[in-house]
Amino acid sequence: xxxxxxxxxxxxxxxxxxxxxxxxxxxxxxxxxxxxxxxxxxxxxxxxxxxxxxxxxxxxxxxxxxxxxxxxxxxxxxxxxxxxxxxxxxxxxxxxxxxxxxxxxxxxxxxxxxxxxxxxxxxxxxxxxxxxxxxxxxxxxxxxxxxxxxxxxxxxxxxxxxxxxxxxxxxxxxxxxxxxxxxxxxxxxxxxxxxxxxxxxxxxxxxxxxxxxxxxxxxxxxxxxxxxxxxxxxxxxxxxxxxxxxxxxxx
Numbered sequence: 709x710x711x712x713x714x715x716x717x718x719x720x721x722x723x724x725x726x727x728x729x730x731x732x733x734x735x736x737x738x739x740x741x742x743x744x745x746x747x748x749x750x751x752x753x754x755x756x757x758x759x760x761x762x763x764x765x766x767x768x769x770x771x772x773x774x775x776x777x778x779x780x781x782x783x784x785x786x787x788x789x790x791x792x793x794x795x796x797x798x799x800x801x802x803x804x805x806x807x808x809x810x811x812x813x814x815x816x817x818x819x820x821x822x823x824x825x826x827x828x829x830x831x832x833x834x835x836x837x838x839x840x841x842x843x844x845x846x847x848x849x850x851x852x853x854x855x856x857x858x859x860x861x862x863x864x865x866x867x868x869x870x871x872x873x874x875x876x877x878x879x880x881x882x883x884x885x886x887x888x889x890x891x892x893x894x895x896x897x898x899x900x901x902x903x904x905x906x907x908x909x910x911x912x913x914x915x916x917x918x919x920x921x922x923x924x925x926x927x928x929x930x931x932x933x934x935x936x937x938x939x940x941x942x943x944x945x946x947x948x949x950x951x952x953x954x955x956x957x958x959x
Contacts, residue, residue, distance in 0.1 A: 709733065713757070714958060722829050723815055727758040729958055731951060737769035737794030737805070744812045744899055745797050751814045752895035758815045760958060762951050765805040767792050770911060773800040773888070785914040798888035798897065802915070806907025807936075809950045812899035823889055823896055828875045830898060834885060835877055837953040843940040846884065849876040882935035903936040904945050 710731040716723045732743060740763055750756035769792035770781055778795075781802060786793055791804065813830055817823065831848070838846055877885045887900030901908070912927035937945050 712955075719958065721818060721821070722826065723758045723760075724818075727760060727815075728756075729955055730759055730761040732761060732763045734764035734766035736767070737765060737771060737792040740765065740769075740810070741771070741794050741796060744814070744897055747812075748797075748814050748890075748892055748895055748897045751816060752892050759813065760954075761812045761814075762947075762954060763810050763812070764808070764947055765792070765810070768804060768806045768907070769794055770914060771796045771803050771805060773802065774798060774890070776801060780916055782914050782916050789910070789914065791914060796888065796899075798890040798899065800886070800888040802911060803886055803901050804908050804911035804914075805901060806910065807903070807905040808908065809902045809904060809947050809954075810899065811902065811954070812897065814895065814897050817891070817894045817896050823891060823898075826896055826898060827887065827889065831875050831877055831885065831887070833957050834902065834954065837950070837957045838877070838884075838937060838940070840956070841937065841941055841945060841949065841953050842943060843879070843937055844942075846877065846879045846940045849874060849878050849881075849883075879935040879937075879940040882933055884935050884937065884940070902950065903934065904947065904950060905936050905938045908934065 712729045713726060714729055715726055743761070747756060747759050751758060767790050770786060772778060772781065772793070772795045774796060781793060783793060811834070815826065817826070835846065835848070876883055885900050885902050887898060889896060889898045909927060909930045912923055912930055915923070915926060917923045917926070937950065
């Protein structure tokens, strides 16, 4: 595990005077979620500094939103494919964590800022990092999915990457980063998946569907509504490259 203490300058309004940048590498789904929850509680109790963490998943894992029904994912198919299953402490829909770099931020909510402000500021940092990697035609979503209509289709709404909220990062109108939040008193946990290359779309293979036609429909929908950093850069990106660019924006 790599751990670096950073002094904030322009990021003081977000993190305070000091925070830690942590790289825990590739771990199981349960380790990754437990780490985020424990750190949030420690920051809330004043036992740890605010944190910006990056991590990966080994094996690949499906994470379910806090209130999502477990029955929406086929456990048998996940086992056959070697996918782990874990529940997130945050809301949102299911994500297959595959070829990605995941981030998590834990901060005490600053005076005068809302959780929506934090969401925007973190995504601004990520967007600047992506541009520094050479990503093109990448930017913020200008509108927001009509979630009432979206959730009418059970299969289409199961996956996080089938919809976008305001300040989502997109490449050519397709979602690149899926983030979620949870507020513990005045302490905020925000974490999210940054798609580096393909793999995440295989969640269509393990979602409970009424028919194979519905499964294929979801697969096409994911293809048309999600994108990767590699697509936007036409280059070979990986975990280490993405981590370095994010870290450089935080120094």
